[in-house]
Amino acid sequence: MPNQFTTYFLGGIFVVVITIVGASVSQTLLDQEEVVSFEAPIHEFIDTLSREVDYNAFALNSLAQLFRSSTHVEAHEFASYASLVMAQFYSITAMAYLSEQTSVEEPGVTQTYWQDVSKGVPVNSSEVLVNADINVLLAQASQRQQAVASPIFKLSKDPRYFAFVLMEVAPKAGFVGILVDVGVTLERNLNNQLNQGYTLFEYENSTARRVFSRHDKAKSGDETVNDGDFARTVAFFNRQWTISAFQNEQWHRTVAYKAIPFGTLALSSLVVYLVVQAQRLKVAHRERKAAFKDLQFAQQKLIETEKLSAMRGVVAGVAHEVNTPLGIGITSASHLQESMTGLRQDYEQGHLDPNAFVEFLDTGDEMVSLTLNNLYKASSLVARFKKVDIESCESSSAPEPVVIAELVDVFIQRFYNENPNLAFTIKAEIDQSATVITYPSVLLDIFHYLASNSIVHAFLPNQQHCEISITFPAQTAGKKENVLLFKDNGVGVEKALLKRLVDPFFTTRRGAGSTGLGLSVVYNLVKGKLNSDLNLYVDEGLAVAFELHDLNK
Numbered sequence: 001m002p003n004q005f006t007t008y009f010l011g012g013i014f015v016v017v018i019t020i021v022g023a024s025v026s027q028t029l030l031d032q033e034e035v036v037s038f039e040a041p042i043h044e045f046i047d048t049l050s051r052e053v054d055y056n057a058f059a060l061n062s063l064a065q066l067f068r069s070s071t072h073v074e075a076h077e078f079a080s081y082a083s084l085v086m087a088q089f090y091s092i093t094a095m096a097y098l099s100e101q102t103s104v105e106e107p108g109v110t111q112t113y114w115q116d117v118s119k120g121v122p123v124n125s126s127e128v129l130v131n132a133d134i135n136v137l138l139a140q141a142s143q144r145q146q147a148v149a150s151p152i153f154k155l156s157k158d159p160r161y162f163a164f165v166l167m168e169v170a171p172k173a174g175f176v177g178i179l180v181d182v183g184v185t186l187e188r189n190l191n192n193q194l195n196q197g198y199t200l201f202e203y204e205n206s207t208a209r210r211v212f213s214r215h216d217k218a219k220s221g222d223e224t225v226n227d228g229d230f231a232r233t234v235a236f237f238n239r240q241w242t243i244s245a246f247q248n249e250q251w252h253r254t255v256a257y258k259a260i261p262f263g264t265l266a267l268s269s270l271v272v273y274l275v276v277q278a279q280r281l282k283v284a285h286r287e288r289k290a291a292f293k294d295l296q297f298a299q300q301k302l303i304e305t306e307k308l309s310a311m312r313g314v315v316a317g318v319a320h321e322v323n324t325p326l327g328i329g330i331t332s333a334s335h336l337q338e339s340m341t342g343l344r345q346d347y348e349q350g351h352l353d354p355n356a357f358v359e360f361l362d363t364g365d366e367m368v369s370l371t372l373n374n375l376y377k378a379s380s381l382v383a384r385f386k387k388v389d390i391e392s393c394e395s396s397s398a399p400e401p402v403v404i405a406e407l408v409d410v411f412i413q414r415f416y417n418e419n420p421n422l423a424f425t426i427k428a429e430i431d432q433s434a435t436v437i438t439y440p441s442v443l444l445d446i447f448h449y450l451a452s453n454s455i456v457h458a459f460l461p462n463q464q465h466c467e468i469s470i471t472f473p474a475q476t477a478g479k480k481e482n483v484l485l486f487k488d489n490g491v492g493v494e495k496a497l498l499k500r501l502v503d504p505f506f507t508t509r510r511g512a513g514s515t516g517l518g519l520s521v522v523y524n525l526v527k528g529k530l531n532s533d534l535n536l537y538v539d540e541g542l543a544v545a546f547e548l549h550d551l552n553k
Contacts, residue, residue, distance in 0.1 A: 011272035045189045060177075091181050095116075128162070136150075149237040187214070198245045324374075325378040328370065460490075484548050486545070487542065489541045495538060
């Protein structure tokens with residue numbers, strides 16, 4: 001595992017590299033955002049502007065066609081047609097027809113028809129022709145035989161910017177012209193939320209001339225084409241315009257993209273921190289695992305110690321309980337052996353008389369009876385002790401459906417028959433429909449041991465109304481569950497002794513014939529055979545409860 005310095009060094013390199021990558025990605029996204037959100041839409045807007053310029057050419061050609069198709073156009077016809085055209089083309093402010101020059105001394109042309117749709121400030125046709133330098137336009141239109149446009153100009157007392165476009169109808173047939181409101185044309189296409197404004201440049205002899213600006217940061221006089229965020233040239237008849245647009249800053253998007261490097265810095269730092277913490281946790285886990293192994297070793301040693309202690313207790317209990325009947329049996333047998341030795345000596349010496357022989361028979365019969373009774377008692381004790389081990393109680397039969405009410409009735413009848421002289425009552429409160437898949441023989445053994453325990457320990461000799469109750473399902477915590485409750489109304493037991501009641505050979509009536517194995521066998525049967533937990537508590541007398549559930553699940 002790398003040491004701490006190496007980890008932090010490599011982590012620092014990782015943070016720097018990821019931050020640089022994040023900054024590169026941020027700049028790329030900003031460039032792409034500018035293209036998608038500004039340059040591409042502005043391209044579309046200027047394309048639309050170019051198409052509208054082409055529409056102006058269509059309007060001019062249609063007016064020229066009007067005069068080409070007729071030898072004479074009346075003033076009202078011109079006015080009606082011009083009004084109709086200008087209603088369709090919002091950027092055209094006025095339309096005119098100019099006749100040919102009639103005098104050398106009076107150069108240029110004279111106005112024949114003029115129709116405008118100006119609102120507010122009327123357009124002075126003479127001022128328009130002068131500002132448009134009509135004589136120059138006339139010469140250009142005659143030579144080029146196509147539409148020509150004047151430089152952009154302003155009229156007195158009028159804030160608008162105009163361009164006059166002139167086109168020859170036919171040789172010696174006069175000229176038609178249109179007055180285009182340049183500002184309106186640009187405003188309709190470029191005044192939107194994508195840009196903060198724009199500047200219009202017009203080329204004169206390959207030199208860009210600033211015409212006007214619609215921008216808060218416009219620098220009057222020294223502004224160039226390259227000052228804006230985007231520039232594009234548009235053809236206006238025979239002239240070239242350049243539009244320089246300024247992007248409207250979307251600060252929330254900019255902030256979001258510029259936050260990427262900081263985000264990558266924070267994320268990479270977090271990754272390094274997590275790696276360091278993971279290494280620390282790995283070390284801590286290894287140490288904890290070693291400590292857990294030590295704890296398991298200590299627990300195993302403790303369990304072995306407890307097993308040895310329990311084994312010593314069990315051996316002591318077995319020795320104590322078995323020693324008494326075996327001792328009596330040995331004493332009786334020894335006494336019988338001494339009597340037989342004496343009898344044999346009297347017989348060999350010829351001193352045996354009938355009275356001594358009869359006395360020997362009576363004593364021998366008593367000793368044999370006492371020996372057999374104690375041997376039977378020792379054998380019964382060993383048999384009962386074997387039942388503490390549930391492995392010795394294994395039944396070859398499998399769990400089967402048991403109607404609890406019927407099984408309890410069988411037990412009650414059998415227990416009454418086995419104890420006809422005892423005054424007690426067994427009361428059963430069983431759900432008649434309750435069926436459990438379990439071992440019926442195990443349940444009968446449990447009932448037998450519990451009832452025998454109550455008879456021996458619970459009821460006093462002079463107690464009246466001795467009652468044992470079996471309830472299923474019993475009500476616990478305010479609701480009925482699959483719990484079987486076995487209780488008596490005897491003297492009960494001290495709460496401090498409840499945990500010791502299931503220990504092998506523990507009894508409160510030592511020396512009175514009790515071995516202390518009954519509840520120990522019950523505990524092992526409930527735990528090992530019924531896969532349940534045994535709960536003991538004091539409720540008037542001693543109460544024993546355990547859950548009954550299907551054993552095939």
